[in-house]
Amino acid sequence: MNGYSESTRWDAVIAALPARPGARTRADIVAALSEQRGLAGRAGARLLLSEDDEYPASLAAVPAPPTFLLARGELRKEDALALAIVGSRRASAYGLGAAECLAADLAARGVTIVSGFARGIDTAAHRGALAAGGRTIAVLGCGVDVTYPPENRKLVGQVLERGALISQFPMGTPALPGHFPLRNRTIAGLTLGTIVVEAAERSGALITAGHAGELGREVFAVPGPVTSETSRGANRLIQDGAKLVQGWEDVLAELPPVWRRCLTECVGVEAPGPAPEGDETRVLPLLGGEPIHIDHVIARSGVPSGRAAAALLNLELKGWVRQLPGQHYVRSATAMRSA
Numbered sequence: 001m002n003g004y005s006e007s008t009r010w011d012a013v014i015a016a017l018p019a020r021p022g023a024r025t026r027a028d029i030v031a032a033l034s035e036q037r038g039l040a041g042r043a044g045a046r047l048l049l050s051e052d053d054e055y056p057a058s059l060a061a062v063p064a065p066p067t068f069l070l071a072r073g074e075l076r077k078e079d080a081l082a083l084a085i086v087g088s089r090r091a092s093a094y095g096l097g098a099a100e101c102l103a104a105d106l107a108a109r110g111v112t113i114v115s116g117f118a119r120g121i122d123t124a125a126h127r128g129a130l131a132a133g134g135r136t137i138a139v140l141g142c143g144v145d146v147t148y149p150p151e152n153r154k155l156v157g158q159v160l161e162r163g164a165l166i167s168q169f170p171m172g173t174p175a176l177p178g179h180f181p182l183r184n185r186t187i188a189g190l191t192l193g194t195i196v197v198e199a200a201e202r203s204g205a206l207i208t209a210g211h212a213g214e215l216g217r218e219v220f221a222v223p224g225p226v227t228s229e230t231s232r233g234a235n236r237l238i239q240d241g242a243k244l245v246q247g248w249e250d251v252l253a254e255l256p257p258v259w260r261r262c263l264t265e266c267v268g269v270e271a272p273g274p275a276p277e278g279d280e281t282r283v284l285p286l287l288g289g290e291p292i293h294i295d296h297v298i299a300r301s302g303v304p305s306g307r308a309a310a311a312l313l314n315l316e317l318k319g320w321v322r323q324l325p326g327q328h329y330v331r332s333a334t335a336m337r338s339a
Helices: 011-016 026-043 093-107 121-131 150-161 179-190 204-214 229-239 248-252 280-286 294-301 305-318 333-338
Strands: 046-049 068-073 082-087 112-115 136-140 163-167 193-197 218-222 321-324 328-331
Touching: 011 026, 011 068, 068 150, 082 093, 082 121, 082 179, 082 204, 093 112, 093 121, 093 193, 093 218, 093 248, 093 328, 112 121, 112 179, 121 136, 121 150, 136 150, 136 179, 150 163, 179 204, 193 204, 193 229, 204 218, 204 229, 218 229, 280 294, 280 305, 294 305, 294 328, 305 321
Parallel strands: 082 112, 082 193, 112 136, 136 163, 193 218
Antiparallel strands: 046 068, 068 163, 321 328
């Protein structure tokens, strides 16, 4: 921590609050300071200035880094070995599976997975890292006390157990469109490289990749079907020179030797469990990386509908399968890797 007084440390946060009509009076500043510190205290968040020891060194090294971060959870020195995985909010089952498996494989080898906590690929990346027992950092486009998207409320607690949520915006800041380009640059600055998994030709993921290139960081892309709108951006990146990624080996091969020496030996991701039993053993073999509707599972397994639904629920609770929208099911990343 630098030598500033506690109230002075919050000057940058107060300056970042939305402007109100008229000049801020001393009373306004005191009230805003009290509110921000109170919100941070209730959320368990702490303020990091770019001069602080806990402020990520990789981010502090970029031109014009965020003047402050608000953080919940734990940031570690080893988080310097970090890679970003970003992509479409409207991801396909292929993209979600690729992001989750890639994040799990990298996290199992000691890489911290950084993403933006958005729907789709970002969420799959965080979940993959957590499933591998690894670390993950979520960079938010809102205050660290704001859950966006709201369906990720449970994921907030899971990330806090194995990483951190950080934001360059004051407490209580809503998720607004103008915040995400700034958030994307922070993601790129925190990491050694950015991996794009599914992205349209105009997307935030491509903005993040652009920032990574400008900052001298690696840019990777997972190829997708040429018929898919959400793969056009990633495929275009490959055409323009991004490293093509078919698996974790392609990513780690591009890291400088000093970082490859920091990798941990993969001792295997924790397998799903307990083992399938009863009707579950007839249902699970039908599921893979492509989504299957519950009606097809019932028809192909020969298990009555009620029992098949119960078996799928049990397999989901055990970590063997994931349910997608519309009652579609796929094997989970950890189940795919332990198969």
